[in-house]
Amino acid sequence: MARPARFGLATYRARTAPRQMAQFLTVRLRHPRGTSTIQLPSSHATFDLLLEAVAEQVGGCAAGIRLSTGYPPKVLRLGPSDLIAGHINDMDTAR
Numbered sequence: 001m002a003r004p005a006r007f008g009l010a011t012y013r014a015r016t017a018p019r020q021m022a023q024f025l026t027v028r029l030r031h032p033r034g035t036s037t038i039q040l041p042s043s044h045a046t047f048d049l050l051l052e053a054v055a056e057q058v059g060g061c062a063a064g065i066r067l068s069t070g071y072p073p074k075v076l077r078l079g080p081s082d083l084i085a086g087h088i089n090d091m092d093t094a095r
Contacts (some may be wrong), residue, residue: 009016013089014017015062021029023042023043024039024040024041024042025039025040025041025045025084025088025090025092026038026039026090026091026093027039027040027050027087027088027091027092028092028093028095029054029057029093029095030092030093030095031054031057031058031059031095032058032093033058035084036057038050038053038057038069039054040084042085042090043085044083045083045084045085046080046081046082046083046084047076047078047079047080047081047082047083047084048062048081050084050088051065051067052076054094058066065081067094067095068090068094068095069092069093069094069095070089070092073095076094
């Protein structure tokens with residue numbers, strides 16, 4: 001006969017504790033040279049900061065980069081100072 005599962009106080013606290021936002025936003029990047037991973041501060045990551053990080057990985061100019069995310073891929077249309085938190089989730093892939 002199987003015993004009922006018992007949960008200790010630590011398990012209860014882990015399940016009921018509010019989840020904290022991650023410090024960094026990790027974005028997987030697919031580009032002509034292969035794939036890369038970019039980490040940005042999640043609380044104040046702007047679209048301009050993302051484009052600069054992508055340009056650094058790809059080796060191009062941030063002004064000429066067009067990013068797509070999601071499935072099917074859709075072009076991100078944000079202003080330079082717009083926060084990307086609501087548009088890109090942690091571990092999303094950008095193309």
